Amino acid sequence: MVFEAVLIAGPTASGKSAAALALADRLGGAVINADSMQIYRELQILTARPSAAEMAGVPHHLYGTVPGREGYSVGRWVGEAAAAIEEARAAGHVPILVGGTGLYFMALLRGLSPVPDIPDEVRQRWRSFAATAPASDLHAALGARDPVMAARLDPTDTQRLVRALEVVEATGVSLAEWQETEGEPVLRDEGLLKLVVAPERDVIYAAIDARFDSMLEHGALAEVEALTKLGLDPGLPIMRACGVPELAGHLGGAMSLDEAAEKAKTSSRRYAKRQMTWARRFMADWTWVPDSEAALLVGPEPGPNKR
Template sequence: MTSFWDDKPVLIAGPTASGKSALAVHLAEKIGGTVINTDSMQVYADLRVLTARPSLDEEARVPHRLYGHVDAAVNYSAGSFVSEATAALAEARAQSRVPIFVGGTGLYFKAIARGLSAVPQIPAEVREAVRGRLERNGVEALHAELAQRDPMSAARLKPRDRTRIARALEVVEATGRVLTDWHSEGQPPLLPPGQFHALFLAPEREALYARIDARFQAMLKAGALDEIAQLAARQLDPLLPAMKAHGVPPLMKHLKGEITLDDAAEIGRADTRHYAKRQFTWFRHQLPEFAWVKPEEARGWLEQELRS
């Protein structure tokens, strides 16, 4: 690494389709960095196209870690990410490379910069039992059960939020303690305060939404539908994270003949736009220490920040 660059880790966050990966590769080439995935969907081997993972060319230019290494049948968690990110961080430092964390998953960045709650792994049999009740009895019945066993979580969750209601019940059932108890016993941050550079790419909304729409169409042309057909053939639990990636549910409905491809694509584009909007809101409120930078100004901002 060239000596006039400082070697603090770099955190590059931002909404989907904002140009994070290209920026990370450019920076890694310039300063001698390792790109570490910080996106909860890009970990899945089954979803290279639909999650817009870095291209093979980009992966060949600089070291990339934590991309496409998890099977879609695995319920990959924030705790799993922290464990693997810790190892990737140590590896980069041992090689005298700058760790560059890049992605759009707010909880992962919060684990890096602020720490993580201490909720343990949920045994598979508990998860399957709760999800079985969800399928048999419906989400309203599970929400009513949660209101009896964890009133605080039930009050803050929407009554039809299947995933979070099931998760809260799984925690109570597996541990005998409610989520808020576990959240109060957190793990320390991966990186100490002040020991990293952090930015959030903040493009103009309309331009971003146009990029999202164009990218979804490009994904379809690049084989996203074939990718989803292979995933559908595995008949995995629909509550698994990989099965809820943006675009997966509507494209699966299309493959079943329930909706047209145009309708599926429109749902996928709309879901992705809504997700991008939530990313802006989440980072603004949860991680205000991230500097908000326009994409066209990000290279200059980073170079100024990293000069010793």
């Protein structure tokens, strides 16, 4: 079967990138990034962005293309992903979209709600607040302004809490109402292979721990030090990437490197748990596979796994 596109989702450290590369080799594909952190130029090691060697021989799109000083949005990604899909097809390649940002896939398949642009002053106010206040304060603020969205969101999900606060302040309308109106999807379900790479939880957690140790061995601390020297707004998404706040705290003398590493691993495990929760809710009808090798063996018929 010839696929119009392949979509590969899953939690961090699950083996998505390996599956994408293997399928690209098998199908003659081009890999397109669907991860909100791998888009940033300054974070290669800490986001596990594919290396130059890994990308050699297979076209890759939207990796390390955006400077950290920019607040990248799902709307911008949808536009750039659509262009990358067309570029891949024009070159005779199967588009293979891979990443852990569930909202990107949802926007690709369902269309993007037509939320107006948020004024910079509103965006910066909430990002600055998020940089110094705990997520519980953000959740409380949202509960006072938009109880519907507050009930829907994870009280620890800072990024989505900030987004909901920005929207309700700037437009006076709950993000929940905006989301009821869907835009035009980029991809239709026909001809798609949609995979969730989902190892058992203990396998994912062990992989997260081992990978972070490897990141430290290969220069993650120096990468974060260079990032902090840019003097970026702490409310920017890149400054909240898993491992950045913890290693920046170590560099600032707030904790030992061992403490920072353990906190970063814990943060990554919690992030993986949120990703799996999202996948179970919104990707139950995708084909679930236990590892990257199994992704090569699946057929076109879905076999959901709701572990």
